[in-house]
Amino acid sequence: MATRNNSTLLELAKSIQELTSQLVDELSTSGSPEPTFDVNSTPIPETAPFKALQYALNDSAQDLLRLVNGPKAEARTQICNLYDLAAWQVACEFNFFDAVPEEGTASVEEISKKVGVDEDRLGRFLRILATERVFEEVDPNVFRHTAKSVLHRRDRNIRDAVHYQLDEFFKATSETASSIKETPQTTNRSVNPFVSRHGMELFQFYQNDRARADRFASAMAGIGKMERQFEDLRDCYAWGDVSGKVVDVGGGNGHMSVALARTFPTLHITVQDSLSMLSQAMRQNLSDLAGRVTFLEHDFFDVQPITDAKAYLLRYITHNWSDQDCIRIFRAMVPALEKAAPGTPFLINDIVLPEAGGELSKYQERRMRQIDIMMMVVLGGKQRSGKDFERLLKEADERFHIKKIHSAGDMGLVEAVLDMERAN
Numbered sequence: 001m002a003t004r005n006n007s008t009l010l011e012l013a014k015s016i017q018e019l020t021s022q023l024v025d026e027l028s029t030s031g032s033p034e035p036t037f038d039v040n041s042t043p044i045p046e047t048a049p050f051k052a053l054q055y056a057l058n059d060s061a062q063d064l065l066r067l068v069n070g071p072k073a074e075a076r077t078q079i080c081n082l083y084d085l086a087a088w089q090v091a092c093e094f095n096f097f098d099a100v101p102e103e104g105t106a107s108v109e110e111i112s113k114k115v116g117v118d119e120d121r122l123g124r125f126l127r128i129l130a131t132e133r134v135f136e137e138v139d140p141n142v143f144r145h146t147a148k149s150v151l152h153r154r155d156r157n158i159r160d161a162v163h164y165q166l167d168e169f170f171k172a173t174s175e176t177a178s179s180i181k182e183t184p185q186t187t188n189r190s191v192n193p194f195v196s197r198h199g200m201e202l203f204q205f206y207q208n209d210r211a212r213a214d215r216f217a218s219a220m221a222g223i224g225k226m227e228r229q230f231e232d233l234r235d236c237y238a239w240g241d242v243s244g245k246v247v248d249v250g251g252g253n254g255h256m257s258v259a260l261a262r263t264f265p266t267l268h269i270t271v272q273d274s275l276s277m278l279s280q281a282m283r284q285n286l287s288d289l290a291g292r293v294t295f296l297e298h299d300f301f302d303v304q305p306i307t308d309a310k311a312y313l314l315r316y317i318t319h320n321w322s323d324q325d326c327i328r329i330f331r332a333m334v335p336a337l338e339k340a341a342p343g344t345p346f347l348i349n350d351i352v353l354p355e356a357g358g359e360l361s362k363y364q365e366r367r368m369r370q371i372d373i374m375m376m377v378v379l380g381g382k383q384r385s386g387k388d389f390e391r392l393l394k395e396a397d398e399r400f401h402i403k404k405i406h407s408a409g410d411m412g413l414v415e416a417v418l419d420m421e422r423a424n
């Protein structure tokens, strides 16, 4: 029998009270205002102490709601989640966000004229969104922005990040079970739900569709604003101790290398990627870096051509590839590491999953496992734990070992080295 003395619900509520008090104190100490749902609300700072409180609060608050709602109500919520996503898909596709002024209101009739969706369906979508505080109906058929909706008006990259997920990735996700039924034992770049749904591999898809490719590039910038931030990479390794050449293998448009070089004046970074990716990067004005960031076309399945680097970085590459492909990528690094100074760090920057459940907050772990499933769906790729990385490195070359995992979680950094004392 539940009593106030043995109540899990009250324990969770107490934890929520305590964590919220700490959060308010932290906001007060840092001179930050409390967040509201208003368009002019200031979000909670994204620093480590606030993130830790956010994660813990999410666990307690979500567990309390799960227990209070019970499995049947939770199942009811779950079966209808996709209709929330349908509303988001339409809001992005028809850009409801720009159709409402940042300050002030717009009627359903006015929004309908701008977005080209009939008033009846438009109003229904706006009202379901408003239940999650995305827009607010201030008078019958009159809406205004909230903090959560105005973000997508103010930040095109973040809107694109939601949009591409709810378009090509959502469609692919709906094919997950049937795709696995077709090939229950195999997945890779060419065998996955994305290919089942769209009839071609992800990057081929974008090569064939310029508009979606541009949106994808913008969405990647949006994701960079939400997670995988530069500060995390900057703080998880002693970059200041590295003096000389660093190779950013598959470095994309070089945005991380440029930021690293601007922060650490002893770094000289070569960004390697495909020519199409690098051509964008090379258009940037990097005159302040006096040639400390350079670009080199290189396919990371081919042998690494730079043999005198002080460190090699592989950032958010491994999760795009199957185990067999990762082994090929690691193996292509070996000749360069053999020639480089002993102990040259081979840095794998990617999510590092916990080995077993319970090491992290459920909230944090879920965010990582969502990316793991995303990689499975769209690329036949995966997220890995430290042990998974160790196994793949050893399969690539017995002499690899992990020297240190500098940080785990969603900004993991694994430092591997090639042990030259050991015979291969």
Ligand SMILES: C[S@@+](CC[C@H](N)C(=O)[O-])C[C@H]1O[C@@H](n2cnc3c(N)ncnc32)[C@H](O)[C@@H]1O
Binding pocket: 249, 250, 251, 252, 253, 256, 272, 273, 274, 277, 298, 299, 300, 301, 314, 315, 316, 317, 320
């Ligand atoms: C998820 S992005 C990561 C980019 C960058 N490292 C970052 O952290 O922003 C993956 C990158 O791998 C590159 N890539 C894919 N296949 C490649 C290959 N065979 N050789 C070199 N780069 C490749 C892509 O062009 C893309 O820039």
